Amino acid sequence: MPRALVLLLALLLAGPAAAHSLRLFAKVEGREVSGYGFFVGGGRPRGADWSARMAGLPLAQGQTDAEGGFRFELPEAVTGDVVIALDTGEGHMARVTLPPERFGGAPVPAGAIPLRAGGPALPAAEEPLSAQALQAIVSQAVAAEVAPLRERIERMDARMRVTDIVSGLFLILGGAGIALWARGRRR
Numbered sequence: 001m002p003r004a005l006v007l008l009l010a011l012l013l014a015g016p017a018a019a020h021s022l023r024l025f026a027k028v029e030g031r032e033v034s035g036y037g038f039f040v041g042g043g044r045p046r047g048a049d050w051s052a053r054m055a056g057l058p059l060a061q062g063q064t065d066a067e068g069g070f071r072f073e074l075p076e077a078v079t080g081d082v083v084i085a086l087d088t089g090e091g092h093m094a095r096v097t098l099p100p101e102r103f104g105g106a107p108v109p110a111g112a113i114p115l116r117a118g119g120p121a122l123p124a125a126e127e128p129l130s131a132q133a134l135q136a137i138v139s140q141a142v143a144a145e146v147a148p149l150r151e152r153i154e155r156m157d158a159r160m161r162v163t164d165i166v167s168g169l170f171l172i173l174g175g176a177g178i179a180l181w182a183r184g185r186r187r
Contacts, residue, residue, distance in 0.1 A: 021039065021092075022039055022045065022088065022094040023037065023038055023039075023094055023154060024036075024095065024096045025150070025151050025154045026084050026096050026098060027147040027151070028074075028098065028102050028103055028143055029147070031073055033082065034069065034072075035069065035070060035096075036064070036068045036070070037064060037070075037094055038068060044064070045064055045068045045086065045088045045092070046064060046065070046066055048063060048064045048086055048089070049086070049089065050070045051084070051085050052085075053085075054075070054081070055080030055081065056080075059072070059074075059082065064086070074103065081097050081099055081100070082097070082098040082103075083096070084096050084097075102143065
């Protein structure tokens, strides 16, 4: 019986395995991709290597800043998925894939006038507004407004909830109860 008690105490005192899980958040603003890595238990990976590839070809690379962030410019045409990978070198790796639809599908028209910093752009007054240009403007505006929501959802998905911990504890206690019941039936 003391061994079972020691085992139960060890399981209760063990921290969750996802406490140091690395996650990656990326957003698109115009022709720029930026984001950051974060650990589920808290903290940011400083000086970690990151790389971006489009359709399997190198696009950009570097190291995260003091806040675990990265930033790079996109080429004019996004022809495939952009995959951003983050590696701390300590066994923590994260990856995010941005499909071409996240980039608005159409390039911003030449001579565009930005509405606000980092926001969508409108064509100069002398240019007619094409359907493709309008789609690009709307896509950029929606992406700018949705980016904070995507970030919040990613953080909510990554955190350990009290219900997860309590569920795990009751699963362990239920398994121990079944084992004790089976042991009692044998006697």
